[in-house]
Amino acid sequence: MFLCAVRxxxxxxxxxxxxxxxxxxxxxxxxxxxxxxxxVEPADSCGTEKAFEPATGRVIATLQCSGEKEVDLxxxxxxxxxxxxxxxxxxERAQVLLEAARMIKEQxxxxxxxxxxxxGKSVFEARQDVDTSWQCLEYYAGLAASMAGEHIQLPGxxxxxxxxxxxxVCVGIGAWNYPFQIACWKSAPALACGNAMIFKPSPFTxxxxxxxxxxxxxxxxxxxxxxxxxxxxxxxxFLCQHPDVAKVSFTGSVPTGAKxxxxxxxxxxxVTLELGGKxxxxxxxxxxxxxxxxxxxxxxxxxxxxxxxNGTRVFVQKTILDKFIKEVVEQTEKIKIxxxxxxxxxxxPLINEPHLERVxxxxxxxxxxxxxxxxxxxPYVPTDPxxxxxxxxxxxxxxxCTDDMTCVREEIFGxxxxxxxxxxxxxxxxxxxxxxYGLAAGVFxxxxxxxxxxxxxxxxxxxYINNYNVSPVELPFGGYKKSGFGRENGRVTIEYYSQLKTxxxxxxxxxxx
Ligand SMILES: NC(=O)c1ccc[n+]([C@@H]2O[C@H](COP(=O)([O-])OP(=O)(O)OC[C@H]3O[C@@H](n4cnc5c(N)ncnc54)[C@H](O)[C@@H]3O)[C@@H](O)[C@H]2O)c1
Ligand SMILES: O=CCc1c[nH]cn1
Numbered sequence: 145m146f147l148c149a150v151r152x153x154x155x156x157x158x159x160x161x162x163x164x165x166x167x168x169x170x171x172x173x174x175x176x177x178x179x180x181x182x183x184v185e186p187a188d189s190c191g192t193e194k195a196f197e198p199a200t201g202r203v204i205a206t207l208q209c210s211g212e213k214e215v216d217l218x219x220x221x222x223x224x225x226x227x228x229x230x231x232x233x234x235x236e237r238a239q240v241l242l243e244a245a246r247m248i249k250e251q252x253x254x255x256x257x258x259x260x261x262x263x264g265k266s267v268f269e270a271r272q273d274v275d276t277s278w279q280c281l282e283y284y285a286g287l288a289a290s291m292a293g294e295h296i297q298l299p300g301x302x303x304x305x306x307x308x309x310x311x312x313v314c315v316g317i318g319a320w321n322y323p324f325q326i327a328c329w330k331s332a333p334a335l336a337c338g339n340a341m342i343f344k345p346s347p348f349t350x351x352x353x354x355x356x357x358x359x360x361x362x363x364x365x366x367x368x369x370x371x372x373x374x375x376x377x378x379x380x381x382f383l384c385q386h387p388d389v390a391k392v393s394f395t396g397s398v399p400t401g402a403k404x405x406x407x408x409x410x411x412x413x414x415v416t417l418e419l420g421g422k423x424x425x426x427x428x429x430x431x432x433x434x435x436x437x438x439x440x441x442x443x444x445x446x447x448x449x450x451x452x453x454n455g456t457r458v459f460v461q462k463t464i465l466d467k468f469i470k471e472v473v474e475q476t477e478k479i480k481i482x483x484x485x486x487x488x489x490x491x492x493p494l495i496n497e498p499h500l501e502r503v504x505x506x507x508x509x510x511x512x513x514x515x516x517x518x519x520x521x522x523p524y525v526p527t528d529p530x531x532x533x534x535x536x537x538x539x540x541x542x543x544x545c546t547d548d549m550t551c552v553r554e555e556i557f558g559x560x561x562x563x564x565x566x567x568x569x570x571x572x573x574x575x576x577x578x579x580x581y582g583l584a585a586g587v588f589x590x591x592x593x594x595x596x597x598x599x600x601x602x603x604x605x606x607x608y609i610n611n612y613n614v615s616p617v618e619l620p621f622g623g624y625k626k627s628g629f630g631r632e633n634g635r636v637t638i639e640y641y642s643q644l645k646t647x648x649x650x651x652x653x654x655x656x657x
Contacts, residue, residue, distance in 0.1 A: 167485045168530045170197065170261050172205040176350050176374045177214065178357040180221050181367030186214035190378045193347035198264030198493040199484055201533030207350050209375030215342075215382040218371045222313040222340040223388060225368035230310045230338040234289035237336055241285035243363035248278035248328075248356075255355055257485065259324050262351045264493040264535070265447045266484045277328035280617045280633065284336035287638060291337065293645075301651035308642045310338030311414070312390030315383045317404070318353070319396045320346035320495055321450045321557075327353045329617075329632045330393050331360075331370055337641040339390070340369050344383060346396075347376045348495055384408055391641070394418065395452075397555075398581075398626050416630030416640050418452070419623055420555045421583030424576035425455030425612060426598065428569075429463045431588035435610060437471045439588055440561065443612035445479065445539050448494050449503075449559035452627075453584035455612055457552055459572050462565045469543060469563065473519050476539050482526045493535040494558060500535040503558030507540055510551035510562070516544040521560065547575055555581070569594065577603045582624030586612045605631075 172195075175183040188211035195205040210218070229237070248255065255277075256270035263270070293306035316330035327343050334341045345353045353372050360370045373379060377400075384392050384407040393416040394404045401417045408415045425443050427436045443455030460468045484492030494500045500523070507521040521540030525532055539559040545552050552562050566572040576585060586608040587598045599607040605623045608614065615621060620634030630640045 165257060165261070165485075167197070167199045167261070167483050168202065170204055172351060176205065176207050176354060176372075177210060177218075178354055178370075178372035179218050179368065180371075181361045183354065186210040186373070187217055188213040190375065193374075193376055195262060195348060195350050196496055197261050198495055199261070199534045200530055201497070201535065204262065205350060207347060207374045209347070210373040210379045210382070212382050215373055215379065215386060218342050218373050219313055219386050219388050221368035222342055222371050225366045226310070226313055226340040228366050229335070229340060229369055232338070234291055234336075237338065238285040238288040240360070240364045241281045241288065241332060241336060244359050244365070245278040245281035245285065247359045247363060248274060248281065251355070251359070252278075255324060255352060258355060259352050260484045260492070262349050263320065263323060264484055264495060266489045266492050268487065268490065269447060273322055273325040276615060276617055277325050280328045280332045283617045283633075284332040287635065288336040291638060291642070298648075302649060303651070304646055304648045307645040307647065308337075308638070309645050310642055312339060313388060314339045314341050314391040314393060314641065315389050316341055316343040317380050317383070317392065317394045317396065318343065318345050319452075320348040321447055321452070323349035324352040324356060326395050327356050330395075331356070333632075333637045334393070334641045335360075335365070335369065337638060339641055340371075342371045342373060342383065342389075344373050344375060344380055347374065350374050380404075381407065384413075385411065387411065389413065391415070393630070393632075393640075401628060414640070416632070417623075417628035418621075418630075418632060419583070419626065419628040420557070421452050421454070421581040421623065421627050422457060422553065422555050422579050423453055423455045423581070423584040423586070423604065424457045424459055424579075424602070425586040426566075426572055426576060426588070427458065427460045427464070427468065428587070428589040428591070428594065429461040430590050431464075431610075432590065433464065433467060433471065436588040437468065437475055439586060439608075439610070439612045440472055441475055443586060444561040445476070445491060445559045446613055448491055449539070450495060450557050451613065453606065453613065455584065455586045456556065456560065456562060457576070458561055458563045459566050459576060460563060462567055465563075465565045469518065469541075472561075472563075473541060476519055476541060479539055481524055481536055481538065483528060483531060491539065491559070494537065495535070497535055499558070500537060503556055503560065504537065506551050506554070506556045506558070506560060507542070510542050510545070510549060513549045513551075514544060514546070515542045515549060515551060515562070517541075518543045547578065553579070569598065573598065573601050577601075580626045583627035584608070
């Protein structure tokens, strides 16, 4: 068993060691909090959590959940960093972000390996996540220098101008499905705007945010600009309730999002909520079937189906239903499940055992409610003996689904595709929009007018035409309805991490009473 006890100064060793690691060998012995530019043990704790390697079911770290005192120290430390960072020019901030992006690119394999060990997604996918991570830093570096206000001429030569200013210490709270990428998608725009950030990863995936913290420090960020506190709900609450926290950006479930909003409301803090979904994917008879099938698979089986915007309600026009089903089953059978660190694996384990049980429970209830399990949906034990305690299942295709079934209404967050059929555009739009969620949707058709007409009527934050689950950092991402509000990525996110000051300049005399 390899014990990876790497000190901050040994980053290059870490890189070569982690990149060369195989499943079943990693144990983390270092402190998992990051404050003032170094890894630290928390000053106090409100319990412990275990982090697993989902591929083997092994515990790789036991983390101390940060208590109120540690959260306060992290906030004070970040406030100090904010003082100097917020005074820097956009170009100066950009230089740090660009250097951090360069280092992420350079360490891509090591970061992806770590992500795979802790999250279970295939290393093939994890590398793509790392790409959209450094791209995000580069994108906001590019915007940092061009952030500017307006000059407004007023009567009598007086004038006004606006300044786009940072908010202060922002908190980022992440989900476990894209641990490194979420940390980047939150911190890059926050830092570009001149804020400091304290990031709390999910206790299931505590590891990779530390790599980002070390990279920011090495890239020249002042100590405390990006701190990491570990913990679960209680630690998250201390962060949201801290009076010196200016904003909370949250990625996670709808019920937790509601609690975050409530806590933030008490402190009049702005929030960004990136929440769950039950997104529709509409496949018309005039689509290119091969692309639609590939799209449906990407929309359901990426990251073992643990993707917020997955298109899990697959509406297929009746005339092509049989052809579509035959093809999608054939392609799904070919997905290679197993050790996520192997190059040809495309589906790894789910995040943990309770979650696997929960997903299998949804399939059981779907059967009870009348759905047919056409393929998969069973626990899976890979042949490699070291993987026998991992959290694997076969991807599942459900047919004979109806709109009122639990598998069609609720977010499963696992590899379960529910196929529904429809007759016409008007009908499918009404059914697609009949949900509390509004994160994403997809439409496959070769009719350009229909594609845009449908996109305009879907009540969602992102609509994919003739593809699915593509997330270029230039495009804003976020939800409608209960899937949240605020956006990540794109130019607009600058507005969610800054505030506008108006300055009035009098060029004449003051008129009094
Ligand atoms: N819209 C998006 O961009 C997006 C991206 C990824 C995941 N998600 C959603 O996230 C969910 C899965 O992630 P999860 O299981 O980690 O979600 P979760 O809501 O259980 O936890 C998310 C984070 O919130 C923290 N937390 C839990 N209770 C808290 C509280 N009371 N106060 C403060 N923090 C608290 C957790 O420790 C974790 O860090 C799914 O619903 C998925 O759709 C959304
Ligand atoms: O899981 C939902 C999509 C996503 C990826 N990274 C952040 N959000």
